[in-house]
Amino acid sequence: MKQFEDLKLMPGASVQLVVVGNDQQNYSLDTVYIGSLALHSLLVAMPSPHLEVQWRSGMRLAMTVIMPTGVATLSSRIDAIGERPYSYIHLSYPQEVVFREVRGAARVKVELPAKVAKVDEGDDSSGFQSRVLDISVSGLKLATDTNIGRVGDELTIHITMYFAGIERELSLPAVIRARLANANNEDQTYANVYGVQFLPLPDEQRILLHAFVLNGLQAGSCATV
Structure with missing residues (x-):
């Protein structure tokens, strides 16, 4: 276990608050860390309004923080809500x-x-079939039914992730790093397999990607090299 101060979180860092809405569903809402008083309190900016979430003192919640090597989660409660000079x-x-x-x-x-689009050819991602065979926080293995490019070509990969009962759509900027052998692909619909590395991602997408990979590892869905 870690203490909050061990995270060395800087003001302005992106975090997520996980709360239960009026419909008893969990909602993960993006916000910004403002600062803390050690062993006493934390301050975060008020997230954007959500129809099903009514903020109130005493409300229990969880906060998730993406770190370079993993995901930190902590439990807390709302002690107060401020409006000046901004909502927090x-x-x-x-x-x-x-x-x-x-x-x-x-x-x-x-x-x-x-769905895959080459950056230099616009966002025409409906012309061929493709699927992700495995994924990590730094890249993925992509199978396609056509040759999508050469090593060094940049792509945008559109996928939909399902975990914790939530559907998330991601558009991931990436670059082809390798053309892989297809010996293990029994489905001949996909003639090409590529090793793809992600380019720098927005904080929200990095958080979702870390959470998705973590859930997969916990479920035992590790891919072999």
Whole structure:
């Protein structure tokens, strides 16, 4: 276990608040970390309004923080809500932080349909079939029914992830790093397999990707090299 101060979180860092809405569903809402008073309280900016979420003092919630090597999660409650000079939430200081490490090389087996667009050819991603065979926090293995390019070509990969009962659509900028042998692909619909590396991602997408890979690793869906 870690203490919150061990995270060395800088003001302005992106975080997510996980709360239960009026419909009893969990919602993960993006916001910004403002600062903390050690062993006393945390401050975060008020997330954008959501129809099913009514913020109130005493409300229990979880906060998720993406780190370079994993995902940190902590439990807290709302002690106060401020409006000046901007809307913010005053959180109780967490007793402990759960940190789940996600190694960059750890890959999860998946079967995700994907749409792929080459950056230099516009966003025409409907012309061929493709799917993601495995995924990590740094890249993925992509199978396609056509030759999509050469090593060094940049792509945008559109996928939909399902985890924790939530559907998330991601558009991931990436670059082809290798053309892989297709000996293990029994489905001859896909004649080409590529090793793809992600380009720098927005914080929200990095958080979702880390969470997706972590869930896969916990479920035992590790991919072999």
